[in-house]
Amino acid sequence: MHLDVWPLAFVLAGLVLYVVLGGADFGAGFWQLFAGRGAKADAIRDHAHDSMAPVWEANHVWLVFVLTVTWTAYPEALASIASTLAVPLFIAAIGIIFRGATYAMRGGATARREQLLVDSVFGVSSILTPFALGAAVGGIASLRVPTGNASGDLLTSWFNATGITIGILAVGVSAYLAAIYLTADAQRHGQAELVELFRRRALGAGVVTGAAAAASIVVLRFDAHRLFDRLLLGSPVAAVAVSAVAGLATLALVAGRRYELARYAAPVAVAAIVVGWGLAQRPLMLRDLTVSQAAASRSTLIAVIVAVVGGGVLLFPSLALLFRLVLGGRLAHGAVAEEAPERVERPSRTTLAFRAAVAFAIAGVGLLTVAEAPWAHGLGVAALFGFVVAGVVAVDPAGLARRS
Amino acid sequence: MQALSFAVHIPLVCFGIAFPAIVLYVEWLWLRTGDPVYRTLAERWTRVMVTLFAVGVITGTILSFEMGLLWPAFTGTFGGVFGLGFAIEGFSFFMEAIFIGIYAYGWRRLPRWWHFASGIPIVITGFTGSLMVIAVNGWMNHPTGFVMHNGRATHVDPLQALFVNPYFWHELVHMYVAGYLVTGFVVASVYAVARLRGKTDRYHATALAIPLTIAALAAPVQVLVGDWSARDVATMQPTKLAAFEGLARTTRAAPVHVLGWYQPDGRIVWGVKIPKLLSTLAFHDPNAVVRGLDAVPARDRPPVNGVRLAFQTMVGIGTLLALLGVVFVILRWRRGQLPEHPMFLGAVALAGPLSVVALIAGWVTTELGRQPWVVYGVMRTSAAVTGAGGIPVGYGALVVVYLGTYLGLAWTLRRLARAPLGGH
Ligand code: HDD
Ligand code: HEM
Ligand code: HEM
Numbered sequence: 001m002h003l004d005v006w007p008l009a010f011v012l013a014g015l016v017l018y019v020v021l022g023g024a025d026f027g028a029g030f031w032q033l034f035a036g037r038g039a040k041a042d043a044i045r046d047h048a049h050d051s052m053a054p055v056w057e058a059n060h061v062w063l064v065f066v067l068t069v070t071w072t073a074y075p076e077a078l079a080s081i082a083s084t085l086a087v088p089l090f091i092a093a094i095g096i097i098f099r100g101a102t103y104a105m106r107g108g109a110t111a112r113r114e115q116l117l118v119d120s121v122f123g124v125s126s127i128l129t130p131f132a133l134g135a136a137v138g139g140i141a142s143l144r145v146p147t148g149n150a151s152g153d154l155l156t157s158w159f160n161a162t163g164i165t166i167g168i169l170a171v172g173v174s175a176y177l178a179a180i181y182l183t184a185d186a187q188r189h190g191q192a193e194l195v196e197l198f199r200r201r202a203l204g205a206g207v208v209t210g211a212a213a214a215a216s217i218v219v220l221r222f223d224a225h226r227l228f229d230r231l232l233l234g235s236p237v238a239a240v241a242v243s244a245v246a247g248l249a250t251l252a253l254v255a256g257r258r259y260e261l262a263r264y265a266a267p268v269a270v271a272a273i274v275v276g277w278g279l280a281q282r283p284l285m286l287r288d289l290t291v292s293q294a295a296a297s298r299s300t301l302i303a304v305i306v307a308v309v310g311g312g313v314l315l316f317p318s319l320a321l322l323f324r325l326v327l328g329g330r331l332a333h334g335a336v337a338e339e340a341p342e343r344v345e346r347p348s349r350t351t352l353a354f355r356a357a358v359a360f361a362i363a364g365v366g367l368l369t370v371a372e373a374p375w376a377h378g379l380g381v382a383a384l385f386g387f388v389v390a391g392v393v394a395v396d397p398a399g400l401a402r403r404s
Numbered sequence: 405m406q407a408l409s410f411a412v413h414i415p416l417v418c419f420g421i422a423f424p425a426i427v428l429y430v431e432w433l434w435l436r437t438g439d440p441v442y443r444t445l446a447e448r449w450t451r452v453m454v455t456l457f458a459v460g461v462i463t464g465t466i467l468s469f470e471m472g473l474l475w476p477a478f479t480g481t482f483g484g485v486f487g488l489g490f491a492i493e494g495f496s497f498f499m500e501a502i503f504i505g506i507y508a509y510g511w512r513r514l515p516r517w518w519h520f521a522s523g524i525p526i527v528i529t530g531f532t533g534s535l536m537v538i539a540v541n542g543w544m545n546h547p548t549g550f551v552m553h554n555g556r557a558t559h560v561d562p563l564q565a566l567f568v569n570p571y572f573w574h575e576l577v578h579m580y581v582a583g584y585l586v587t588g589f590v591v592a593s594v595y596a597v598a599r600l601r602g603k604t605d606r607y608h609a610t611a612l613a614i615p616l617t618i619a620a621l622a623a624p625v626q627v628l629v630g631d632w633s634a635r636d637v638a639t640m641q642p643t644k645l646a647a648f649e650g651l652a653r654t655t656r657a658a659p660v661h662v663l664g665w666y667q668p669d670g671r672i673v674w675g676v677k678i679p680k681l682l683s684t685l686a687f688h689d690p691n692a693v694v695r696g697l698d699a700v701p702a703r704d705r706p707p708v709n710g711v712r713l714a715f716q717t718m719v720g721i722g723t724l725l726a727l728l729g730v731v732f733v734i735l736r737w738r739r740g741q742l743p744e745h746p747m748f749l750g751a752v753a754l755a756g757p758l759s760v761v762a763l764i765a766g767w768v769t770t771e772l773g774r775q776p777w778v779v780y781g782v783m784r785t786s787a788a789v790t791g792a793g794g795i796p797v798g799y800g801a802l803v804v805v806y807l808g809t810y811l812g813l814a815w816t817l818r819r820l821a822r823a824p825l826g827g828h
Contacts, residue, residue, distance in 0.1 A: 093465070
């Protein structure tokens with residue numbers, strides 16, 4: 001592969017992960033909104049919230065990843081996309097604000113009525129956001145974004161057959177994925193009633209989403225010729241086939257109550273279609289801009305690739321840890337409570353720390369304020385840091401509080 | 405609109421920088437002494453931290469959108485130069501989000517030292533995340549690492565642009581200390597009010613003493629670091645310094661004016677003049693020459709009074725906070741006790757909001773002082789802005805949404821504060 005496609009590969013991979021993980025978050029909101037009323041509905045809403053709570057933030061950052069890598073590696077393309085597609089992106093941004101705010105507020109909502117209100121706002125924005133993002137993708141995929149500062153049409157660039165279709169598809173996929181995950185989680189926790197509730201939802205959403213995907217092919221035929229021709233009449237059709245097979249397979253797995261397997265089959269369907277899109281659109285990024293024209297300079301690309309790979313080395317083990325803890329139920333309600341440590345009295349060492357703090361303060365002022373060389377400034381900052389640490393030990397706030 | 409979003413984002417960010425370390429300190433006290441008060445406190449603060457983090461995430465995501473939406477020419481031209489910083493920042497936040505999930509939901513569920521260890525990455529990533537943004541801002545103030553050629557940035561070297569940049573270090577340190585200052589004083593002011601209302605039990609006393617101590621020690625440090633920042637500004641952005649001080653003409657042995665108002669004819673009215681102080685502070689030489697606003701044509705000057713007002717606000721508040729810190733330390737040594745006087749507690753209660761004002765004022769100083777440039781000396785703000793219409797509509801919508809977010813946040817925090825102690 002050429003150097004300038006690597007970051008695009010990362011972006012697409014990030015997009016897949018966002019659809020699969022972040023999408024499930026959106027879907028959870030979808031089910032909260034349509035849970036209805038009564039005890040059963042409350043159980044649905046609580047389950048949807050509790051399953052998502054520990055991973056919500058991590059899932060969400062994939063979007064930030066996609067944006068920042070695109071921005072660094074293909075600055076001109078991102079600038080054109082962001083200005084022409086300002087409207088759907090703005091709607092998505094508002095949706096994200098509301099989702100995050102209500103997510104944070106649910107911790108404080110104790111009365112049912114309050115929770116209901118919070119969950120409803122959460123649910124509405126959980127539909128708005130994927131729809132708007134999907135519509136923006138539709139605008140890019142149907143090549144309605146030209147290069148330049150807001151040089152495309154602000155409305156028709158996304159509010160068109162392809163954009164709307166992909167927006168609806170995004171909502172459907174989210175709901176479907178969420179239903180699968182929530183069924184699997186409920187089964188893991190042995191909540192048979194919830195399993196049935198979400199299984200039915202998963203099957204329903206799967207059928208509807210599958211039908212929407214099939215319908216979207218027709219839409220592309222009339223609204224996005226180039227994409228249609230290359231996606232279905234060229235080699236990328238293999239990816240479409242994989243996606244269709246994987247999609248049907250998840251439906252069969254859910255029907256056959258093999259939820260854990262379904263959890264892993266669903267991402268394949270999403271990944272395949274994104275890969276197919278990438279291949280079909282190649283070599284174009286925008287209507288009049290190829291990937292290699294959009295790419296930043298060589299040294300930037302190398303820096304991005306190194307940063308992503310290096311970041312990945314740290315990131316993936318951490319992510320694996322999080323998901324292992326969550327899926328293993330280690331972060332769930334009522335997991336092992338561990339006992340408190342022994343109570344011990346510790347003498348405080350305030351006098352020594354006091355002297356250290358004074359010494360650090362003098363060194364800091366000398367090196368940072370009086371001296372002029374950059375290295376002295378560095379040492380001075382370190383000394384002032386030492387001053388604060390030693391000072392906290394010397395002041396001994398915990399001891400103060402005990403005595404007061 | 406960008407400025408509004410920053411003003412919403414930055415105070416939250418301070419909590420992202422400093423709160424994890426403070427919570428970990430409290431947890432460490434618990435591990436060492438086994439005293440349940442510390443665990444209750446640390447668990448409580450963890451929930452506050454998660455709530456603030458969630459809102460920080462949203463406002464930050466909005467910022468990344470806005471960067472593309474509002475400044476397409478800026479991101480388009482220079483994305484390759486500094487975007488790397490944001491990409492690494494993205495990774496930092498990712499790690500932070502992961503470990504915040506583990507830490508927050510791992511209370512009483514993970515083995516206790518493992519739980520403590522899962523908090524350490526949060527402290528580190530909070531630092532690296534802000535480091536990257538500041539690197540970008542440092543670069544905007546002192547652009548290096550590329551060559552402009554026909555309106556395009558060529559010969560881009562992002563590493564040099566971001567990290568070998570002499571403007572970056574003072575901004576980083578100053579902001580980092582500001583994070584501790586704001587977090588410490590805001591948390592302390594909440595508990596100072598509680599104490600004034602008669603909540604003097606051990607739990608509330610601890611919750612007051614710890615953040616107050618940290619902020620009180622950081623405040624004098626901030627003055628020293630701020631002075632260092634000003635010296636760097638003097639050498640690298642002399643026009644900005646001239647705007648801080650309202651120095652119209654290049655002057656030998658330049659004075660400082662405290663307060664006052666800058667007149668279009670270059671005089672400062674109603675100010676207190678301190679001779680030679682500016683030359684001394686900026687160059688360590690009472691007779692040094694300081695460049696004035698007249699060194700550049702009028703169209704390249706920032707709005708002097710705005711910058712000056714912001715700068716004086718920050719310095720004034722910074723000085724007061726440092727004084728408060730010194731008073732606290734002296735009282736602590738004279739009495740060996742947490743100060744009780746209502747005047748003192750009242751001052752602490754005020755210090756929280758004031759430190760936030762200083763924070764915003766500081767950023768206004770930096771950003772407004774850089775005008776009319778987005779990228780100092782290279783790209784003008786007017787050239788960077790989006791061509792899309794409808795900005796005022798979007799602006800109004802954003803104001804409403806942010807207000808709603810803050811109200812919701814306030815409501816949630818009150819709720820969290822009222823939840824029974826020690827319960828879940
Ligand atoms: C709680 C916050 C706070 C406090 C008490 C102070 N500052 Fe500050 N200041 C900031 C928070 C801040 C900031 C918001 O963090 C800024 C904006 C950009 C930056 O690097 O830090 C800043 C910028 C900033 C700059 C501009 C740097 C630049 O343009 O790169 C100078 C010269 C100072 N400060 C100087 C001071 C002095 C002399 C202070 C004390 C008396 C002081 N600050 C207290
Ligand atoms: C152009 C400016 C900025 C952009 C685009 C931006 C972007 C972001 C994003 C996307 C997040 C959320 C990350 C997540 O999902 O976890 C975030 C949070 C954060 N930002 Fe910013 N940010 C900007 C300015 C700043 C500044 C100026 C600072 C520090 C001085 C900063 C420090 C942080 C920190 C520490 C967090 C963690 C959130 C928290 O703990 O509350 N950011 N930012
Ligand atoms: C990285 C890209 C950035 C761009 C393109 C940018 C651009 C600008 C511009 C053009 C203004 C002036 C707007 C006006 O006059 O209303 C401004 C103001 C401001 N910026 Fe930045 N800035 C950036 C980064 C930052 C960072 C990293 C911070 C701080 C954390 C920050 C904080 C502020 C604040 C507080 C203001 C308000 C100043 C005022 O009242 O005018 N900016 N910014």
